[in-house]
Amino acid sequence: xxxxxxxxxxxxxxxxxxxxxxxxxxxxxxxxxxxxxxxxxxxxxxxxxxxxxxxxxxxxxxxxxxxxxxxxxxxxxxxxxxxxxxxxxxxxxxxxxxxxxxxxxxxxxxxxxxxxxxxxxxxxxxxxxxxxxxxxxxxxxxxxxxxxxxxxxxxxxxxxxxxxxxxxxxxxxxxxxxx
Numbered sequence: 653x654x655x656x657x658x659x660x661x662x663x664x665x666x667x668x669x670x671x672x673x674x675x676x677x678x679x680x681x682x683x684x685x686x687x688x689x690x691x692x693x694x695x696x697x698x699x700x701x702x703x704x705x706x707x708x709x710x711x712x713x714x715x716x717x718x719x720x721x722x723x724x725x726x727x728x729x730x731x732x733x734x735x736x737x738x739x740x741x742x743x744x745x746x747x748x749x750x751x752x753x754x755x756x757x758x759x760x761x762x763x764x765x766x767x768x769x770x771x772x773x774x775x776x777x778x779x780x781x782x783x784x785x786x787x788x789x790x791x792x793x794x795x796x797x798x799x800x801x802x803x804x805x806x807x808x809x810x811x812x813x814x815x816x817x818x819x820x821x822x823x824x825x826x827x828x829x830x831x
Contacts, residue, residue, distance in 0.1 A: 665689050666699050670708060670719075679716030679774070711772045714787045718774055728809040730757075731816050734830040735823060736803045739795055745828055746781045749808060754819040757807040761800045771796055773806075803830065 669685055682696045689696070700717060704710055709720035737745055749756050756775040763769050775781050788795070797804040810816050823829040 662699070665691065665695075666703055669696070669699055670703060673710060673717055673719035674721075676719075679713050679718045681716040684716070711774065713772045713774045714784050715774075715780070718772075728755075728811065729813050729816055730807060730809045731820075732760075732805055732807050733820060733823070734803065734805050735828045736797075736801075736830050737826075737828045738802060739798065741826075741828065742795060742797075743781065743785055744826070745823065746775060746784070747778060748822050748826065748828075749806075749819050750775060750777050750781055752810075752819045752822060753815050754808045754810045757809055759796050760805040760807075761796045761803070763799055769796060769799075 668689065672680060672685070672688070682693045682700075685696045685699075686693045700710055700712070711718045711720050735745060746756060756773050758770050758772050758774075760768060760770045773784065775784060787793075808816060808819060810819070820829055824831070
């Protein structure tokens with residue numbers, strides 16, 4: 653928000669939004685950005701779309717917007733896994749992964765009309781999972797896996813292949829992992 657309380661011009665506002673996202677490790681909600689810039693939430697959605705169109709790696713998650721930093725300093729190991737479970741087991745699946753030091757980057761399903769649908773999750777710990785589950789409950793949104801009778805994919809990341817192997821074994825033991 654400008655000091656005089658007036659709305660910022662679009663270009664200046666987008667520059668500030670980009671700076672804020674680049675400076676923060678945690679997601680920033682659209683509401684927080686709209687409050688800081690004194691514009692509507694819809695204007696923020698448009699600003700984010702314009703920034704994405706210019707090639708800025710901004711990801712919309714259930715907890716807000718994140719600037720995706722390509723961190724080449726410590727390359728994470730990643731794997732795409734296929735899982736299937738009831739909606740009621742979502743918390744258990746996600747807690748199992750993050751408790752083993754694995755980040756859940758996204759969820760993907762294959763829709764018969766739209767093809768591959770991907771939702772960004774960016775879940776690193778129980779707090780992130782709790783926030784995601786709370787937002788799902790609050791908004792009454794459906795899980796993407798409802799479209800595919802529980803079958804979905806995740807891109808998971810960890811510091812080591814061993815962590816990924818342990819996570820897969822834990823999901824296998826619970827009957828969630830499809831192979």
